[in-house]
Amino acid sequence: IGEAVHKYCELFIDAWINGPIPREEACEEAMQGFNDIVGHPDPDNIDMLERESLARAVLPLWAARKWQRLDNGIEVPLATEVELHLDLPYETPYGPIRVDLRKYTAKIDYVYEEHTIGNVVIEDHKSTKSTAPAREVKHYMMSDQHIGYVACWNASPIGEVKPAAKIAYSMTRLHPKVTSDLTFW
Numbered sequence: 001i002g003e004a005v006h007k008y009c010e011l012f013i014d015a016w017i018n019g020p021i022p023r024e025e026a027c028e029e030a031m032q033g034f035n036d037i038v039g040h041p042d043p044d045n046i047d048m049l050e051r052e053s054l055a056r057a058v059l060p061l062w063a064a065r066k067w068q069r070l071d072n073g074i075e076v077p078l079a080t081e082v083e084l085h086l087d088l089p090y091e092t093p094y095g096p097i098r099v100d101l102r103k104y105t106a107k108i109d110y111v112y113e114e115h116t117i118g119n120v121v122i123e124d125h126k127s128t129k130s131t132a133p134a135r136e137v138k139h140y141m142m143s144d145q146h147i148g149y150v151a152c153w154n155a156s157p158i159g160e161v162k163p164a165a166k167i168a169y170s171m172t173r174l175h176p177k178v179t180s181d182l183t184f185w
Contacts, residue, residue: 001051004037005127005172006109008059009066010080013110016070017077023067027060034059054174055127062172075112078120078162082108084152106145106152111164119165122149127172137169 011033015026034055041048069075086104088097110123124146130136140146146167153159 001038001048001055001174002127004034004052005055005059006081006125007033007037008055009062009109009125009170012063012066013070013077013080016067017080023063026067027063030063031056031059051127051129051174055172058172058174062170066170073115075121076115078111078113078158079108080110082111082153084108084156086148086152086155104148104152106149108149108153110170111153113162114166120153120159120162121166121168122146122153122164123168123170124149125170125172127174129174131173136171140169 008030012026012030015021015029019026038052041052043049066075070077084106086106088102088104090096090099090102108122109125111120112123113120124140126136126140128136150164150167154163
C-alpha cells in the first residue's frame with residue numbers, strides 16, 4: 001500500500017506539473033496508478049484490505065490539500081521521484097569505506113520551492129497507521145536517509161543552482177480510528 005500511495009502522489013503532482021488539468025482528472029490518473037500497483041489484494045488479508053480501503057478514502061483528501069497549496073503558489077514543484085547518486089570518498093575520519101558501499105543512492109519523492117520564502121524543500125511521502133505523528137517523525141529523523149537526500153540533491157547540477165534547505169514529511173495516516181479530515185495530514 002505504501003508503494004501505491006507513493007505512485008498516487010507522484011502521478012498527482014506530475015499531472016499538475018504537466019497541466020493544465022482539472023483536479024478531478026488528476027485524481028483519476030493518480031488513482032489509476034494506485035490501482036495498477038495494488039492489483040487484486042488477497043481477500044483473506046484483512047489488514048491489507050483495510051489499509052487499501054483507508055488509502056482510497058484518504059488520498060483524495062491529501063490531493064485536495066496538495067492542489068490548494070499548488071494552486072495558491074505555496075509550493076512550486078521542481079521534481080518528483082528523482083533518483084540521484086553520490087560517490088562517497090574512500091578515506092574518512094572514521095576509516096575507509098568499502099568499495100561496495102561507496103555509491104550512495106537516493107530516490108527522492110518530491111522536491112518543491114516554497115514560493116514565499118524561496119527555500120527548496122525535499123518532501124518524503126509516508127503512509128502510517130500511527131496515531132502519534134510526533135513519535136513517527138522522531139522515528140524518521142533517527143535515520144540518515146534524509147540527510148543523504150539533501151546531500152545528493154545539493155551535489156547534483158540542479159541542487160548546485162537551487163540547494164535544498166528543508167525536509168518535510170507528508171504523512172497519510174491509514175488508521176481506522178482516526179476520522180477527522182485534518183488528522184490525516
